[in-house]
Amino acid sequence: MSSIGIDAVEIWSGKLELELTTTFADEKGDDPEKYADGLGLHASSLPDAYEDIVTMGANAAHRLMEREGITPDDVGRIDVATESSFDNSKPVSTYIAGCLEEVYDGDFHHANKGERKFACIAGTQSLDDAYNWIRAGRNRGRAALVVATDTALYERGDPGEATQGAGAIAMLVDEDPSLVELSAAQGYGSADETDFLKPNQQFPSVDGKRSVQVYLDRMLEAGQQLEAQTASVHPTDFAYIPFHTPFPGMVRKVALLGFRHTVRGTEMEDALADDIGFQPREAEFDDRDAYETAIREYMDELRETDAYEAWYADRIEPTLALSREVGNWYTGSVHVARVSALLDAHSAGEDLAGDRLLVGSYGSGAQAEMHAETVMDGWQDAIREVTIDDQIANRYELSFDEYESIHDVHNYEKDVPRTRFTTPSAEFVFDGWGPMGERQYRFVE
Ligand code: HMG
Numbered sequence: 001m002s003s004i005g006i007d008a009v010e011i012w013s014g015k016l017e018l019e020l021t022t023t024f025a026d027e028k029g030d031d032p033e034k035y036a037d038g039l040g041l042h043a044s045s046l047p048d049a050y051e052d053i054v055t056m057g058a059n060a061a062h063r064l065m066e067r068e069g070i071t072p073d074d075v076g077r078i079d080v081a082t083e084s085s086f087d088n089s090k091p092v093s094t095y096i097a098g099c100l101e102e103v104y105d106g107d108f109h110h111a112n113k114g115e116r117k118f119a120c121i122a123g124t125q126s127l128d129d130a131y132n133w134i135r136a137g138r139n140r141g142r143a144a145l146v147v148a149t150d151t152a153l154y155e156r157g158d159p160g161e162a163t164q165g166a167g168a169i170a171m172l173v174d175e176d177p178s179l180v181e182l183s184a185a186q187g188y189g190s191a192d193e194t195d196f197l198k199p200n201q202q203f204p205s206v207d208g209k210r211s212v213q214v215y216l217d218r219m220l221e222a223g224q225q226l227e228a229q230t231a232s233v234h235p236t237d238f239a240y241i242p243f244h245t246p247f248p249g250m251v252r253k254v255a256l257l258g259f260r261h262t263v264r265g266t267e268m269e270d271a272l273a274d275d276i277g278f279q280p281r282e283a284e285f286d287d288r289d290a291y292e293t294a295i296r297e298y299m300d301e302l303r304e305t306d307a308y309e310a311w312y313a314d315r316i317e318p319t320l321a322l323s324r325e326v327g328n329w330y331t332g333s334v335h336v337a338r339v340s341a342l343l344d345a346h347s348a349g350e351d352l353a354g355d356r357l358l359v360g361s362y363g364s365g366a367q368a369e370m371h372a373e374t375v376m377d378g379w380q381d382a383i384r385e386v387t388i389d390d391q392i393a394n395r396y397e398l399s400f401d402e403y404e405s406i407h408d409v410h411n412y413e414k415d416v417p418r419t420r421f422t423t424p425s426a427e428f429v430f431d432g433w434g435p436m437g438e439r440q441y442r443f444v445e
Contacts, residue, residue, distance in 0.1 A: 004134045005177035006127070007143065007372065009339060010064035011388045012056045012153070014166035015422045017395035018403050024162060027400045039162060040248025040320065044327035045395065047151050049409050049420040052428040053084050053092055054441060056168035057149035058099035058428045064145075064170045065100070067385055074107035076142030078113045079129055081122035081331040083198065086412075086439070095263045096147060098229050099428045099441050111142075116331075119196065119243055123169075130173035131182050135347035142350055143174035144264050148331035154201040156407060163247045165327025169335045179376030180338075180357065181322030182213040182231060182371070185229045189221025189368040198366035211364060218368035219254050219360055221244075223261065226370045235262045239345070239355035239375070242337035243321040244362035251337075254360065255316045256303055260295075268307060276301040278367035314356035318344035318405040325392050334361045342375075342383045353377045396421045 005320040018024060020041050021032040031368055035041050045441045047056065057080060063070070080093040093113035101107050116122040116129070123146070130144035149168035154160040173182075195211035198204050219298035226232045241258070243251045263269045264279055302308055322340040338359065345352050362368045376382075398406065402421065422445050431440045 002175040003376075004175055005173065005376065006171050006179045007174040007177040007179040008068050008172045008256070008382050009062055009179060009386060010060045010067065010170045011336065011339060011386060011391070012019040012060035012063070012168045012170075013049040013126060013388060013391040013395065014051055014056065014314065015395055016046040016048050016406060018044045018046055018164075019390070020044065020162055020398060023398070023403070035162060038249055040324060041162065041327060042194065042324050044164045045163065045167050045329075045392075046398070046403070046406060047324075047410060048396070048422050049406065049418040051166070051214065052426055052439070053086075053149040053151055054095040054099065054432050054439065055148040055428045056166065057082075057170065057429055058096045058441070059166040060149070060170035061096060061145055061147055061186075062100060062103065062428070065104075065171060070143070070172070070173060072100065072104050072108045072111070073109060073157075074143055075111050075145050075339060076139050076244075077110060077130060077133055077144040077163070078111050079116060079126040079144060079146050081116040081126040081146070081148040082150055083117060083119055083122065083330050084117060090438070092149070093147070095303060095441065097437065099443070102443050111227075118367060119331045119363030120246075120333055121367050123333075123335055123359045123362035124359070124369055124395070126170065127173060127182065134173065134175060139175075141173050146171045146173055148329070148335055150330035151205060151410060152328045152330045153407065153410060154406070158203070158206065159208045160206050161439050165329045167326055167329045167332060167336070168330040170330070171335065178354050178376055178382040179342075180373040180375055180379070182373055185226060185371060186223065187222040187226025187229065187370045189194045189223075189225065191218065191380070191390060192367060193364070193366040195366060197280050212253065213304050214364070214366045215246075215250060215362050215368070216254055217243075218255055218306065218366050219225070219362060219370070220261065220422035222360070222368040222370040224259060226372075232360070233262050235246050235259050235268065235315075237312055237356060238315060238358040238372070239337075239340035239352055240319055241358045241360065242319040242341055243316075243360040244334040245320060245337050246328045246333065248320040248323055251316060251320060255312055256299055256308070256404070258298055258360075259308055259311060260302055271414060272302070272305060272307060282379075322388060322392075324428070334359060339383070339386060339388070342379060343386065344390075346380055350381060359394050418443055
């Protein structure tokens with residue numbers, strides 16, 4: 001069996017930028033540090049008036065196909081993960097295929113297409129579907145195109161507003177991949193939760209504080225299940241650990257939990273004991289509350305240790321660089337975190353080939369999944385072409401009034417002029433609605 005994994009990746013950011021530490025914080029009368037330090041975000045990417053989940057997904061896929069020299073005949077499957085879909089029947093993948101067929105001679109009539117939904121974890125589930133399809137031998141030499149695309153908008157005034165974002169990531173899943181190899185081992189943590197949901201509504205209903213705890217609980221379960229399959233997981237086994245990143249402050253919490261859990265019983269816990277003692281064990285306590293208080297105190301001290309700070313700086317911080325500038329892209333978020341780490345390693349001239357990544361995906365509702373990946377020999381060539389830094393630098397910076405007007409443009413309940421702030425060039429754009437309420441698109445030169 002040949003190896004299977006991500007062969008190539010491309011990202012498309014929404015063209016607009018809302019500065020959180022200045023524009024947003026000023027308007028809300030908040031301390032900018034709440035965003036820069038507390039949530040860990042500087043800015044959000046937002047979609048211009050002619051952008052949506054289809055244009056961003058199609059543009060990312062088009063760029064990927066052009067770069068890799070791929071034609072529709074090479075693709076046997078198009079899976080789109082999104083939680084921003086506008087149709088309960090027709091999948092976004094058909095719209096994206098339709099866009100791509102405008103610019104290629106061939107077509108995708110023989111490609112299986114679908115749309116995956118499970119909040120933010122649907123992007124990882126789509127990768128799994130592609131992996132399983134290839135592993136089952138049903139690909140017949142063809143690759144799968146996986147696109148995670150979202151306009152992660154909240155109701156204005158919702159606490160989640162500062163974590164908004166919009167963008168797409170396209171990933172080519174194939175045999176003998178150049179970027180990372182996926183593996184069969186996976187850990188899941190899944191439970192019926194109502195922390196974040198969109199019951200037939202555009203903007204989410206969110207219990208924000210609870211969603212943070214549900215994320216941590218499910219991720220711990222997933223890590224424990226993975227550990228049970230792979231004998232043990234040591235914090236230094238992995239070069240980077242990209243997590244689903246609704247905002248970097250969330251990753252700060254899950255990383256500390258993961259570190260505490262995986263150093264337990266290792267030589268690292270012994271070394272840390274000189275400074276902060278051994279971790280409290282539940283069996284040593286008469287009741288759960290006392291144990292939890294002791295664990296919280298231990299973690300407060302652990303966070304300040306040199307060992308933890310060095311581990312976090314090397315293996316977690318580089319995964320957050322893009323997220324700080326673009327916000328939450330829901331289904332794409334954990335995959336953007338992977339790219340962020342690989343771009344960081346590339347610019348530092350590191351050789352990661354053969355190193356492993358531990359990837360923690362999450363979707364509200366709720367499910368976490370953890371798996372390991374191996375970086376492949378061709379990773380540098382596969383990552384160096386990703387132009388996300390240029391896209392981030394070239395976004396149009398919105399004033400607060402302009403932000404409100406573009407939020408209204410994308411609000412299904414409002415009928416306002418579709419005033420755009422940028423001029424599209426060599427890309428797919430939204431072009432209005434057809435007679436059956438379908439969305440229409442065209443490629444502009
Ligand atoms: P909030 O009320 O805006 O913020 O809500 P806060 O008051 O909780 O402050 C946030 C952090 O900033 C805190 O840090 C504050 O201490 C700190 P923490 O104590 O938690 O470490 N802070 C400051 N730091 C420095 N200087 C200051 C300052 N002020 C405050 N001056 C909340 C935050 C997460 C609830 C909100 O943003 C929200 O509702 N977000 C949406 C839900 C969300 O993202 N949940 C995350 C887990 S669920 C998930 O990831 C799934 C999701 O992606 C959806 C899906 O799966 O589809 C959302």
